Amino acid sequence: MRSITRSFLANSKENLKDNVHKIVSILNDLTEQRLIVQGTIFHGHLIKGGISSQKHIAVKLLIMYLKSRKKNEINHMLKEFDGFNVVVHNCLITANLEWGKLDEARRVFDEMPERNEVSWTAIVSGLLRYGRVGDAIAYFERNPFRSLFSWTAVISGLVQNGLSFKAMKVFLEMVQHGVMPNAVTYTSVIRACGELGDFNLGMCVLGLIVKVGFERNLSVSNSLITFNLRLNDTVSARTIFDRMQSKDVVSWTAILDMYVQMGELAEARRVFDEMPERNEISWSTMISRYSQSGDAEEAVNLFIRMVQQGFKPNKSCFASVVSALASLEASVMGRIVHGHILKIGMERDAFIGSSLVDMYCKCRSIKEGRVAFDSILEKNVVCWNSMVSGYSLNNQHEEAKELFGIIPQKDSISWNSLITGYLEYEKFDEVFEVFDDMLLSGERPSKSTFSSVLCACASLASLQRGKNSHGKAIKLGFHCDIFVDTALLDMYAKSGDVESAKKIFQRMPKRNEISWTAIIQGLAENGFAEEALAVFDEFERTMSIARNELLILAVLFACSHCGLVDKGLHYFNSMEKVYNIQPNDRHYTCVVDMLSRSGRLSEAEKFILDMPCEPEIQAWAALLSGCKTYRNERMAERVAEKISELAEKHPEGYLLLSNVYASAGRWLDVLHMRKQMKEKGLKKSGGCSWIEVRNQPHFFYSQDGSHNEFMEIYGVLELVRSEMLLT
Known part of the structure; x- marks a missing residue:
């Protein structure tokens, strides 16, 4: 651009006069690229050439200075005009709207001696852009130039403000006035139908689109894809996509997102690989899905490719890749990504910051996690929970408890962060203590809370505590939740109450592979191996759920404990051939x-x-x-x-x-x-046994005198021993 400008300025004064069109084109380019220094120099040459006051050139110079907010130059240019004409007023209205000076824009509009269609459309669309719906509609109703563009501006603005029903009323009014919609109008109307979730209304609009021949328009087709996806009609969305003669990155990204939302990762990847061009959204969609589905390595590989191809990751993308690195415990790569985040100044964002805290804590770098936590400008509850969880899962329970105490506003995840940490390190007394405090605080436990507490009960074989927790789960309405029911089943089985475990399993409205595995394992461990295999046979007959390695391990355990060797070998040999499961060392x-x-x-x-x-x-x-x-x-x-x-x-x-x-x-x-x-x-490690009395577990280790009543206990044991010797 600079070389073209210099070359053009080398021409004579006469050539400048003969090339107004080319001058206007250069000014447009200078304005678009915000090259205000070069633009000012170019203006000087135009003044020397005596043509800076030419109408079209003067307007373009004014627009250039307005875009760069050069107040002195703007005032100078306004003096160049012989009175304020409509074009100048329109430029001022547009500039003030872009600057957010709505009252000034309205003042300029209201004082205009005459207005044209551009004036009315600019003020209406500008006010709608800032959410001033009432003022915008008032101007629109006074508008004498109700052309297609002004109607479309109102419809689009209403949809963007979440007023889809009102937008449809304006659309019907527009059609009744005999104004035919264009592609932009239909795009907004289809979006409104999607927001309203009105299939019948959408079909009516589609009929109009087909009637006037807009169904092949790119933006309209993209809107129809989005509309069908909102209504979960993936077949129609794919049909529209396949019939499109031309597709852009928006079309491809919409279909990509469709397969991602459906959980069909392989198909989403095929679409992604076929995309002729990609944008930041399509890259972020795939990276996020791989991270969420557990394939952290592929998420990181895609992120590296994205950066290498010159795309700039957005906030969501950074959070996803940091989460993937946390799963891989890849601290070196994590620090590199953190460096990129620091360069663009995103480390203070709560969304990114909490992901960094989680990543460092999972990599056992607690100090760096705390630095990332302290860097977050406005901490939300997610940030606090990430740091508490990081301390808890790294056996720094005192620090976790201290930080937990100063959380401004706790939620169930805050409490779960403490409970999970204690459970991880088998500090079961603390699990129950925190759970009791949670109930006393009035915080409603989640299904995750009950799963953790029941797991602690199962580890201690504490049937009484387990029953108490079961009662609380029923009271809070969690007794029909598949995760809580599975934890209850496991707790009863490990506590030796097989009948209760079976009752829980039989009344479960839904079962997954974990539920089936828990009942089979529980029956086998309690000596009901043949019944465990009968349950597995029922699973084989009735369920289409994929078998997993833990389920087969439970079946092999049952076969081992009831002497069914040949049957066990059959199941083992079927793992790869039938179930497509690679046996591990435990199998x-x-x-x-x-x-x-x-x-x-x-x-x-x-x-x-x-x-x-x-x-x-x-x-x-x-x-x-x-x-x-x-x-x-x-x-x-x-x-x-x-x-x-x-x-x-x-x-x-x-x-x-x-x-x-x-x-x-x-x-x-x-x-x-x-x-x-x-x-x-x-x-x-010393042998350990325990007994539960009045909801309180008492632990006993070999040759241990730590119990506060050990003298009395050993006294009774000695008495029993003496009586045994006498008999």
Whole structure:
């Protein structure tokens, strides 16, 4: 642009006079690119050439200065005009509306000696843009130039202000006045139908569109796609898209978003890969969906490609990729993305800031998480919850509790952040304490709260607390929630109340794979293995839910505990062929345990040796237990030797061998194992048992005197022991 301007100015005065059209074009370009310095220089040359006062040129110079808000130059240009004509007034009205000076724009309009269609349309659309609907309608009703453009300006403005019903009334009035809509009008009207969710009205408008031949117009077609998507008519939306002769990035992004909302990620990706051009919205849509669906790695890969291709991520995109990096615990890449956020000054935004807090805390970088938290300018409850959760899940419960205490306005997630942290580190007393405080505060627990509390009850096998929580869940209306019901089922099963677990399962209005897994596992663990397999057979017959690895693991566990080895092997061999599930080390260990329990020791040993992955030490332990049960000493020696080799990588192997030698009476080997454990600084965790009295659990450890009534307890135990010896 600068070189063109210089070249043009090199021409003579006579050429300038003969090229008004070219001068106007240059001024338009200078205004659009905001090159005010070059524009001022160009103006000087026009003054020298004696043509700066030419009507068209003077107007363009005024517009250039108005766009750059050059007050002195604007006043100078206004003096150039011989009186204020309509065009000058219209320029002033438009400029004041752009600057947000609505009262000044109205003053200029009201004082105009004469007005044209542009004047009326400018004031009406400008007021509507700022939400001044009443004033805009008042001007429109006085408008003597009710042309297509003015009608369309009112309809579009009303839709943008959320007044779709009123917009449709104006549209009907427009048609009754014999004014034929254009593509812009139809685009706004279709949007209004979508906002109203009125299918019949939309079909009527579609009939008009087809009648006048606008159905192939790009913007109209895009609006029809959006309309159908609002009404969840994805088939019609796709049909319109496929019939479009030309498509733009808006068309492609609408269909992309459709598949994303439907959860069809593979189809969304196919559309994304076929898009001839993409914008920030289409990139952000895919990155967000991959992040939400658990494919964090692909979300990050797409983000890298997006940046490499020169697109600027928006706030939503940054939040999604930071969330993906949190899932991957990729602190290095997280810091790089944080650097980009700092460059564009988004780190103070609550939405982005809370994502950064979450990312750093999941990467165990609590100090950096706190720095990100402190950087947020206006913290909302999400920011506070992210930091409390970060402290809790990193075992910094005191810091979490302190921060929780100063949250300006808590919600159920605030309380859940504390509860989840205590649950993660098996601090069950604190879980119940926080839950009780939550109830006393008047905060309504969520289904997530009940799931966590019931999980704590299940871990302690605290049936009484579990029943109390069950009562509260019923009172608050959560007893028919699939997640709460599954947690209740699991709690009753782990507390030994199988009948209650079965009743919960039978009355569940909806069941998912987790519910089925919980009942099968619960029945098997409580000695009802055959019933567990019967439940799985029912699942196979009645449910179309995809099988997952935990469900198959529960089935293998049941087969192992009721001696159905061949059936268990059948299910294991079906994992890849039938269920499309890759077995993991836990499935292999379960099969070894199943074979070992039934005495098929040679098969079990061969199975371990043929495993495609390194066997867990628990697999060898299961085989060793089988060797002990079936007195296969030669194999036991081989297995013990293997466990001894693995003990360097898996310290629990020393304890396992020590126990095996003790059960065989090989006390010298036991001493040798204990000596090695001591040299390596390994300690055997004490055995623990507990009893619940009046809702209060009491824990007892081997050779432990920490209980406040331990003297009385040991006294009673000694009395019982004495009476046993006498009898």
